[in-house]
Amino acid sequence: MPKNQLKKKFRLGEVIAEKVVTIVAFFSLAMITLIFVFVFRETLPIFFSGNAEVSSVPVQIEQQETYGDEGIQEVAMQSKTSSHDNEGIASFDNLTGTTWQPVSGTPKFGIVPLVLGSFKVSLIAVLFAVPIAILAALFTSSFAPKWAKELMKPAIEILAGIPSVVIGFFALIVLASLIQNIFGYQYRLNAFVGGVALSFAVIPIIYSITEDAISRVPRSLTEASLALGASKWETALYVVLPAATPGIFAAVLLGIGRAFGETMIVLMATGNAAMLTASLFEPVRTMSATIGAEMAEVVFGETHYNVLFLIGSILFLFTFVLNAIAELFVRQRMMKKFQGI
Amino acid sequence: MNELKTKIRVENFNFYYDKKHALKNISMNVPEHRVTALIGPSGCGKSTFLRSLNRMNDLIEHTRCDGTVVVDNVNIYDEAIDVVELRKKVGMIFQRSNPFPKSIYDNVAYGPRINNIKEKKQLDEIVERSLIRAALWDEVKDDLSKSGLALSGGQQQRLCIARAVAVDPEILLMDEPASALDPLATTKIEELIHELKEKYTIVIVTHNMQQAARVSDFTAFFYMGEQIEFDETKKIFTMPGKKQTEDYITGRFG
Amino acid sequence: MIKKKILNASVSSATALSAFFILAIVAVVMGNIIIEGSSTVTWEFLTGKPTEGMTQGGIFPAIFGTFLLVVIMSIIGVPIGTITAIYLTEYANQHSPFARLIRFAVNTLAGVPAIVFGLFGLGFFIQFVGSSMDKALLPAGELRWGQPNILWASLTMAILTLPVVIVSVEEALKSVPRELREASLALGATKFETIWKIVLPNSLAGMLTGGILAVSRGAGEVAPILFTGAAYFLPKLPNSLSDQFMELGYHIYIMSTQSPDVEATRGIQYATTLVLLVLTFALNFSAIFLRYRVRKNMAH
Missing domain, CATH: 1.10.3720.10 (MetI-like)
Incomplete structure (x- = not known):
């Protein structure tokens, strides 16, 4: 009898409370991760497509992913050789330029x-x-x-x-x-x-x-x-x-x-x-x-x-x-x- | 000692704070319906031992223990033991009185309410009975809605006793319950302890040897984490078996 | 010896001068706005709509929008912040990697620039969550949630103010004596019964402090709502979560930099600034007072 009295009880409320508290505490961590992910995500088109105006083509992104780092380099190289044609595109050259004119005819994104x-x-x-x-x-x-x-x-x-x-x-x-x-x-x-x-x-x-x-x-x-x-x-x-x-x-x-x-x-x-x-x-x-x-x-x-x-x-x-x-x-x-x- | 029923049986109990070995191989039989006093110089482990009896030490990080503490034939350190249920059975009174910042009534009713006693009449009964047992009823019965913190130190400590008694424990652990009180309040608590042992098994930590001699039936002397001696109080205080006990009792150290 | 004396005098006067300079900044900024603003703040100004192309009238829509923003923000942010604080003080093993990671996340969150929260609101709430909702709920091509509105602005602000809530509530929880637990x-x-019946009731003041500080912060920040929901001119009050809204801080910014005749509306600008200042300081002072009481309790 006394043995049963002290037997471990399953307290659903306790378990739920602890789980809920832990999960909610996870929120801050999730948020900081999401901030990372979603702020960086919107920058990706710059790196993964030579022309961001056509950014809604998933095939192209997939293609670029297989390129990996070389892809980026290639884009950068291309823009170097033909920088005149690439005005208005967020190429590496353009980004590191000294002119910030984002809304002109040929936008310049020099940051x-x-x-x-x-x-x-x-x-x-x-x-x-x-x-x-x-x-x-x-x-x-x-x-x-x-x-x-x-x-x-x-x-x-x-x-x-x-x-x-x-x-x-x-x-x-x-x-x-x-x-x-x-x-x-x-x-x-x-x-x-x-x-x-x-x-x-x-x-x-x-x-x-x-x-x-x-x-x-x-x-x-x-x-x-x-x-x-x-x-x-x-x-x-x-x-x-x-x-x-x-x-x-x-x-x-x-x-x-x-x-x-x-x-x-x-x-x-x-x-x-x-x-x-x-x-x-x-x-x-x-x-x-x-x-x-x-x-x-x-x-x-x-x-x-x-x-x-x-x-x-x-x-x-x-x-x-x-x-x-x-x-x-x-x-x-x-x-x-x-x-x- | 033989005819007494053992309530708590401790065997080879060890306790560690991180790397510090705080309790070494403690073994004792705490008899039912008696007062057992734990004495010794501060830092000797007597409070740690007391807190091991209702597993309050579980709350401190980086501690561990081994050995067994058996209450009514159940090892309370067994995996299958529910600590919450254990603490309902083994109540505790702390060194500093710690009433909740609530009314006297709500303080005493806290435990029963947790045990899902909601009916007003039943709660009233428990509160009254517990306060009577803690010898506080006559002083507060007209003012149960007063804050527990508004009481005097001695009354607060008796309120804490009433609060502990309200959940119907079988054992009461008291950690220097009168150390912060004046002599008059101390006397009241000591008288109360004497009455309480009719219904409860009491283990009390005290640094006051006269108090141990006055209230307890058995005494354990702790020194540097070891239990030096455990015997009837009469014997400990008149013919201690060990030199260290004698030294301590006669005031040569501690 | 004389050299020492001169040095001593110059060091102590340099420090005193710096302290005085700070006091002067506070006095001048506050004084300027109170003096210039108080004459325009009338009952009509507080309760009226902007009129005549925002060169006349009141700022009630902005007051209401700010109020709505902080209310929605608090409904979301305060419970989450409070529960996170409960986790950190009551449940977490202080040395567990998970608890440390969460603490790190909270600290990081506190250091993210406000404008980045705005970007996040735009990229996550509007472009991701909102657009997905529109795709799922509305006929193709229609736009309702995938654009700036008060809900997304409030949620963005809730995340920005989360660390404020967490830190205050943590302090309050820690002030509950161990003896009571x-x-x-x-x-x-049980642990939860103890938290629910003892710890939380005894840290209510602290939780309130956290909430108030968050509201004060939220009412004062403009950068996160620049492009997540604040509107330039919207005399109609928002009546749905998907509406845009006017806001005091944004109104100050717009009126003082973007309106056609900036000089003509100087009075309105000052008055709006005064209203915002009074609002944030009323909140801040009540939080300071509450926190003072919490600390007193802790000492007790």
């Missing part, structure tokens, strides 16, 4: 100015955001009086909470004029304005992660430094900052990732002309802004459409790699650092 |  544009604006944003965010984080953790600390926390939360379209709007209307009045250049909207506006969105990220990294520096370390007679700033500069370096590095990487992927701010504040120029004060067009501005007007399945997806794939891959490095870096280096290995 | 299990409750 080089877009890639460089993204880098340029992101670089300006990060150059602005990094010193300000790190110094401010150092301020709150090492120097600030209590009232200032309590002011910084909500301020950062507010800045992080401002929708990017609002920052873009502010940059478009106020910031652009302000900066133009200071420097007096020709184009109101340009890479510099976009970069500065973008830094507003990047600062909270770098600040928060840096502050987090600094607060993880063991108290014993700072106390030891102060006890040795080092002043506050010496401790901050020579003890706290170096100890928090891996975290700060990750913060900067994530900041770059955010800047690179941000759309609305750059769409509204950079002027959006795909120009190849070294000047800071001329308009640029970033990858994300290109997608944002053109995707709504493009014909589904056309080369232009596929190229926009290709740009999206590059964006995705780039931020993916940045995030992965940031995560790896923080986890491993932080652990090693404080375990004394 | 053990008490329940020791009474013979």
